[in-house]
Amino acid sequence: xxxxxxxxxxxxxxxxxxxxxxxxxxxxxxxxxxxxxxxxxxxxxxxxxxxxxxxxxxxxxxxxxxxxxxxxxxxxxxxxxxxxxxxxxxxxxxxxxxxxxxxxxxxxxxxxxxxxxxxxxxxxxxxxxxxxxxxxxxxxxxxxxxxxxxxxxxxxxxxxxxxxxxxxxxxxxxxxxxxxxxxxxxxxxxxxxxxxxxxxxxxxxxxxxxxxxxxxxxxxxxxxxxxxxxxxxxxxxxxxxxxxxxxxxxxxxxxxxxxxxxxxxxxxxxxxxxxxxxxxxxxxxxxxxxxxxxxxxxxxxxxxxxxxxxxxxxxxxxxxxxxxxxxxxxxxxxxxxxxxxxxxxxxxxxxxxxxxx
Numbered sequence: 001x002x003x004x005x006x007x008x009x010x011x012x013x014x015x016x017x018x019x020x021x022x023x024x025x026x027x028x029x030x031x032x033x034x035x036x037x038x039x040x041x042x043x044x045x046x047x048x049x050x051x052x053x054x055x056x057x058x059x060x061x062x063x064x065x066x067x068x069x070x071x072x073x074x075x076x077x078x079x080x081x082x083x084x085x086x087x088x089x090x091x092x093x094x095x096x097x098x099x100x101x102x103x104x105x106x107x108x109x110x111x112x113x114x115x116x117x118x119x120x121x122x123x124x125x126x127x128x129x130x131x132x133x134x135x136x137x138x139x140x141x142x143x144x145x146x147x148x149x150x151x152x153x154x155x156x157x158x159x160x161x162x163x164x165x166x167x168x169x170x171x172x173x174x175x176x177x178x179x180x181x182x183x184x185x186x187x188x189x190x191x192x193x194x195x196x197x198x199x200x201x202x203x204x205x206x207x208x209x210x211x212x213x214x215x216x217x218x219x220x221x222x223x224x225x226x227x228x229x230x231x232x233x234x235x236x237x238x239x240x241x242x243x244x245x246x247x248x249x250x251x252x253x254x255x256x257x258x259x260x261x262x263x264x265x266x267x268x269x270x271x272x273x274x275x276x277x278x279x280x281x282x283x284x285x286x287x288x289x290x291x292x293x294x295x296x297x298x299x300x301x302x303x304x305x306x307x308x309x310x311x312x313x314x315x316x317x318x319x320x321x322x323x324x325x326x327x328x329x330x331x332x333x334x335x336x337x338x339x340x341x342x343x344x345x346x347x348x349x350x351x352x353x354x355x356x357x
Contacts, residue, residue: 018155018167021117022048027056027063035348036093038341040068043111046162047155050114054097062096063119069093073110077225083237084134089333092340101126105134113154123148228318231325235294238332245339252346275300293331298324 034057043049054063074087087106097119101108108116108126116126127135127144137143156167226234246264250257275296279287282303287296301323307316 018152019047019159021114021155021158022051023120024051024054024118027054028052028066030055030057030066032058032060033351035344035351037067038344040070040090042070042072043114045158047158048118049111049158049161050116050118052118053115054119062098065091065093065095065100067093069107069112069115071107071110071112074112075106075109083230083234084131086333089337097121098129101129102131105130109150111154113151114158117151117155123151226326228322228325231322231329235325235329235332238329238336242332242336242339245336245343249339249343249346252343252350272296279303294321294324294328297327297331301327 034055043053053065053067053069055066056063069091071087071091076087084106085104087110091100091104091107091112095104097116100112101116108130123144124142126147135143136146159165159167246260249260253260272291272293276287279285279300287299298320302320305320305323307313311319
């Protein structure tokens with residue numbers, strides 16, 4: 001016979017009640033030489049949309065992503081951090097959730113939280129695996145509360161997708177009590193007190209019974225808030241990733257190293273010619289030949305973006321330099337995707353040969 005639930009002690013609030021998210025029960029096992037599909041996949045909808053997105057390779061204990069994932073609403077703010085891949089790039093297959101949150105922290109947000117919840121991860125565990133420069137609230141008693149709040153908002157989205165109805169919680173007034181002097185008595189739902197309006201663009205839908213203040217919310221930061229030095233750092237890191245993948249390609253077919261280098265060099269030369277042709281078409285002048293892509297991109301950008309009347313020459317040059325490096329990052333990211341697809345195709349061919357033998 002079930003026992004009645006005792007009332008909450010005076011001054012405390014009952015925990016926020018949200019729908020139950022579907023959990024992954026058992027991971028599919030794949031061979032140790034399994035080659036993942038290069039085609040990225042977007043997560044589904046509803047309370048079960050985070051389930052079964054991981055597989056377990058033979059003789060391994062930590063599950064990994066089974067396909068490349070397209071993550072919606074990843075973190076594009078927090079510019080004063082390391083050069084982490086932006087969330088508009090798909091998340092590669094073959095990564096553990098620990099690797100994702102540590103090496104791709106911008107992707108460990110938005111719809112990717114569904115996978116973490118389906119795998120039983122807590123906000124505290126996610127926070128502790130984040131890179132140190134990506135953590136928030138490090139001096140707070142429960143610094144992972146903002147992640148818990150984001151998880152709660154994601155559950156609300158999943159509920160709305162599944163039912164077509166927005167979750168309407170019951171407002172809970174705060175009652176002054178001794179609990180205000182002892183924070184440990186009010187920890188049933190850590191998503192209540194530390195929701196930062198800059199953390200998620202859906203915060204306006206969150207029902208908090210905090211008293212209103214006249215303090216405006218902090219503006220949400222985007223890639224436009226990145227400084228030139230930060231863009232350069234991201235570009236160098238992106239170039240390094242491309243080089244790493246190329247080394248893996250060489251390792252699979254060392255006898256074809258020179259062939260690959262020649263092919264890539266030819267493609268690079270063609271890119272330069274396209275940029276120079278575009279410059280001459282727009283200006284009627286030849287672009288001074290340069291092998292530095294950021295300089296080429298800067299001059300090409302200037303042809304379509306003249307200086308404003310109220311803009312000084314130094315301001316204009318700074319704006320052109322910023323846009324050149326931003327475009328260079330996009331070039332490196334496209335190149336990384338192309339090299340990764342080539343590597344995965346080669347790995348698939350090697351696996352097929354091994355299976356045939």
